[in-house]
Every structure is written in C-alpha cells, then in structure tokens.
Amino acid sequence: MNERETVKSDPQFKYEVSKMHGGENLLRCFQCGTCTSDCPIAKFSETYRPRQIIRMVQFGMKDDVLKSDTLWLCASCFTCTDRCPQDVEVASVIRVLRNLAAQQGLAPQMFKDQCASIMESGYAYRIPESRLKKRESTGLPPLPKGNAESICKSLKGVDFVDHVQGGK
Amino acid sequence: MTTNKYLIFLGCAIPYRVAAFEISARKILAKLGVDLVEMPEFNCCGLPLDPVSHEAMLILAARNLALAEQKGLPIITLCPGCAGTLKKVNRLLKEDKASREEVNKHLREVGLEFKGTTDAKHLMQVLIEDVGLEKIKDTVVKPLTMLKVAEHNGCHILRPKEYIGFDDPEDPKTLKTLIEATGAKCLDYLDETECCGAPSVGISDKVALQLARDKLNNIKMVSAQALITICPFCHIMYDTNELRIEKMFNETYGIPVLHYPQLLGLAMGIKPEELGFSELKVNVSDLMKQIGEV
Numbered sequence: 001m002n003e004r005e006t007v008k009s010d011p012q013f014k015y016e017v018s019k020m021h022g023g024e025n026l027l028r029c030f031q032c033g034t035c036t037s038d039c040p041i042a043k044f045s046e047t048y049r050p051r052q053i054i055r056m057v058q059f060g061m062k063d064d065v066l067k068s069d070t071l072w073l074c075a076s077c078f079t080c081t082d083r084c085p086q087d088v089e090v091a092s093v094i095r096v097l098r099n100l101a102a103q104q105g106l107a108p109q110m111f112k113d114q115c116a117s118i119m120e121s122g123y124a125y126r127i128p129e130s131r132l133k134k135r136e137s138t139g140l141p142p143l144p145k146g147n148a149e150s151i152c153k154s155l156k157g158v159d160f161v162d163h164v165q166g167g168k
Numbered sequence: 169m170t171t172n173k174y175l176i177f178l179g180c181a182i183p184y185r186v187a188a189f190e191i192s193a194r195k196i197l198a199k200l201g202v203d204l205v206e207m208p209e210f211n212c213c214g215l216p217l218d219p220v221s222h223e224a225m226l227i228l229a230a231r232n233l234a235l236a237e238q239k240g241l242p243i244i245t246l247c248p249g250c251a252g253t254l255k256k257v258n259r260l261l262k263e264d265k266a267s268r269e270e271v272n273k274h275l276r277e278v279g280l281e282f283k284g285t286t287d288a289k290h291l292m293q294v295l296i297e298d299v300g301l302e303k304i305k306d307t308v309v310k311p312l313t314m315l316k317v318a319e320h321n322g323c324h325i326l327r328p329k330e331y332i333g334f335d336d337p338e339d340p341k342t343l344k345t346l347i348e349a350t351g352a353k354c355l356d357y358l359d360e361t362e363c364c365g366a367p368s369v370g371i372s373d374k375v376a377l378q379l380a381r382d383k384l385n386n387i388k389m390v391s392a393q394a395l396i397t398i399c400p401f402c403h404i405m406y407d408t409n410e411l412r413i414e415k416m417f418n419e420t421y422g423i424p425v426l427h428y429p430q431l432l433g434l435a436m437g438i439k440p441e442e443l444g445f446s447e448l449k450v451n452v453s454d455l456m457k458q459i460g461e462v
Binding site: 021022040041043044045048072073074075076077078079081082089091095096098099102107108110111114115118122123124125127131134135138139140141143144145146147150151153154155156157158159160161 | 178180181183184185187190191194206207208209210211212216217218219220221222223224227228231267274275277278280323324327328329330337338362363365366367368370371372374375376378379382444
C-alpha cells in the first residue's frame with residue numbers, strides 16, 4: 001500500500017470527445033447519476049456505470065476508458081439520453097468512446113464480423129441458403145440482393161471499414 | 169405525407185431468423201390495402217456498425233434513403249432499429265449541410281445522392297398515422313376479447329425522444345391502442361418501458377438475459393396470456409431465449425410471444441398457419457385453444 005499508483009491523464013481528451021458528433025455536451029455533466037440509476041444494464045452489471053465513464057473522460061483517463069471492456073455493455077436504449085437533465089446525450093458519448101476505441105483496434109470481434117458480412121452481402125448476418133429456400137416455400141418474395149461492389153466503394157476511406165477489409 | 173404505397177425495408181435480423189414477423193406483417197398490410205414495393209437492392213441500415221464507426225452507419229443509412237428517393241417512395245420498416253436509424257440519419261442529413269456533403273462525397277462515388285426528399289417509418293407508425301385506427305378496427309372480424317396480454321415496445325421506436333418524435337417514451341400508448349383494436353385487453357406491468365437487453369447479447373449474455381428475465385417476471389406477475397412485440401430483436405430475446413432463460417435461472421414462464429401482426433391477423437380471421445405461428449419457439453397451443461383456433 002506504500003506505492004502510489006499514478007493515473008495517466010490526458011487533459012485534452014475531454015475536448016477531443018466534445019468535438020465529435022454526439023459528444024458535444026460532455027462538459028455539461030454535473031454527476032447527478034440519473035443515467036446510472038435509470039440504466040437497465042447497470043441494474044445487472046457489476047461494472048457498467050455511465051456516470052463513472054463520463055467522469056473518467058472529464059478527468060482525461062483516456063487509456064482506462066478506451067481499453068475498458070465495460071464500454072461495450074451499453075445496450076443503446078437511450079434511456080440515459082432521454083432523462084439526462086443536462087442534455088449530455090450519454091449514449092452518444094458512449095458511442096463516441098467506442099468509435100475511438102475501435103480506431104485503436106479495440107472493438108469486439110462481433111463488430112468486425114458484421115462489417116465483413118455487410119461488405120460481402122449487404123446483410124449484417126450471413127443468411128443461410130436454407131432460409132432463402134424457406135422464404136420461397138412460405139410464399140415470401142425473393143430477398144433483395146446487396147450490391148457488394150457499390151457498398152464497398154461507398155465505404156472506402158472509412159477508418160474501421162478499411163481496417164476490417166485490410167485484415168481479411 | 170399520407171400514402172398507401174411504401175418501399176419495404178426488411179433489415180437483417182428478420183430475413184435471418186424472424187420470418188414470422190415478415191409473413192404476418194405482409195398479410196395484415198395486404199388486408200389493410202397497403203402496397204409494398206421491394207427494395208431494388210439492399211444494405212444493412214447501418215445501426216450494427218454505429219458503435220464502431222458512426223461514419224459507416226451514416227453512409228449505409230444514406231444509401232438506403234437515396235435509393236428510396238430514386239423510387240419516389242417512403243420507407244416502411246418492420247424493425248425499430250432500422251426505423252430509428254433511417255429516421256435519425258434522414259433528419260440529420262436534411263438539417264446539417266456539412267454532414268450531408270460529407271456523406272454525399274461517398275455516395276457520389278457510386279452514383280447515388282442524398283437529397284432529403286423521402287421519409288422512413290416503422291410499421292406501427294404507418295398503422296396508427298397512415299392507415300388509421302378506424303380502418304384497422306373495420307377489418308377485425310374475430311375480436312380477441314378473451315385475451316389479456318402485455319406489450320413490449322422496443323427502445324428504438326421511441327428513443328431518443330428528440331430525434332424520433334413518436335409517441336411518449338415514458339408512457340407509450342400506440343402499441344396498447346393497436347392491441348386493444350383487436351379486442352384483447354392490454355395489461356400494465358412494472359418497468360414496462362425498460363429495454364429487453366438484446367443489444368448486449370454477444371457482449372455479456374448473462375447481463376442481457378437478466379434484463380429479459382426481469383421483464384418476463386414482471387409480465388408473469390400480471391398473468392398475461394401472451395407478450396406482444398413489434399421488434400425482431402425483442403422477439404428473439406423473449407421467444408427464442410425464453411427456454412434458455414428458464415433453464416439459466418430455474419424459472420418457468422411459458423409465455424407465448426407474438427409479433428403484433430400475428431395478433432391482428434388472428435383478429436382479422438386469418439388462420440394461424442398463414443401467420444407464421446409454426447416459427448414461434450414458445451408453445452402456443454394453450455393460447456390457440458383459448459381463442460378457439462384448435
């Protein structure tokens with residue numbers, strides 16, 4: 001207990017987040033905790049606390065925030081956003097943080113798989129042939145096809161997508 | 169804009185594993201005189217990629233809006249996630265010139281352009297705003313007055329309130345009204361507007377399933393005979409995962425989970441076999457007996 005741990009801090013981090021679409025109101029947070037007390041995930045998770053994440057960003061704890069697994073637990077239900085008395089748009093701040101984490105290659109595999117699937121077929125999931133056949137037998141019209149070439153071309157230059165494509 | 173012709177946007181989850189929603193929705197919309205045109209080509213609305221790239225989400229959503237503009241038709245979606253995304257992006261790009269220009273740079277590469285001339289709506293919004301309650305009631309030939317059910321809305325059809333602007337997220341009434349149009353009673357229960365947990369599946373199944381379990385407990389407490397959903401993901405949480413939740417937490421629910429169009433379809437006198445009931449995981453035989461379908 002004698003050794004003091006120093007927290008690495010980046011004083012510019014809060015401004016970096018505030019400049020991104022959805023993060024604009026970050027500095028308004030006055031730590032009332034409405035987001036956390038109304039969060040359905042926080043109700044059952046031992047670790048996910050949106051108020052804490054917001055405070056850590058304000059303190060500049062960039063690495064701790066972006067490398068934390070709990071960042072990915074948010075269900076994007078937007079209850080926090082709707083109830084925040086300071087209009088922080090908490091869920092959007094979380095999304096900004098996830099985007100920044102993804103830029104550092106920290107996104108869970110699930111998102112990379114969905115991105116690859118969208119670029120291949122247009123659909124986020126790989127729909128099995130049996131499902132397509134079943135559509136026919138139940139009288140549903142054929143599924144519209146994705147235009148893979150056009151999709152990939154229009155997503156060119158988007159950081160995360162280029163990453164996924166490069167990593168294939 | 170009131171119309172009876174829409175471009176139908178199925179999204180990814182429905183064709184992947186929630187066929188009953190599409191089957192039943194097409195049946196009831198045909199009965200209500202709503203014309204559906206298929207998308208000329210498809211890509212995901214973008215929502216699944218928003219957590220990792222807001223920019224990719226904007227481009228994917230705008231591609232679909234641009235395609236709809238070319239067709240000169242508004243979009244109808246069955247998935248609240250797709251509806252929420254397309255609505256939010258449509259509004260953002262209509263209002264924010266800089267974002268529109270940024271997205272259009274990508275779209276022009278493939279001969280598309282977002283102009284901001286169309287609209288996107290969820291099935292429920294089309295039913296209440298464009299078709300209208302009276303017309304729906306007129307098609308009911310078999311009122312389901314013997315049923316007491318509970319509803320679950322799905323977050324993205326209501327939140328964030330400022331961007332979606334439909335119903336009241338703290339006390340939503342539309343789905344209840346639509347359910348009661350079938351003759352069934354819609355029960356209130358604790359924490360009705362809370363999330364089902366679906367978006368957290370794959371990140372922490374344990375946390376996600378606890379959310380759904382909490383809701384199922386509250387629904388069981390009011391003795392609802394069925395749960396009515398209007399979102400493919402919520403439906404997966406409660407129907408596909410109900411057995412899993414029962415096993416994981418040592419509970420028994422046996423609550424059938426119906427897509428709203430299945431409920432309305434029954435009230436319209438459409439046979440269960442035409443409404444995709446065989447696709448449901450939770451046993452519906454007791455429910456069918458109660459409404460005299462067996």
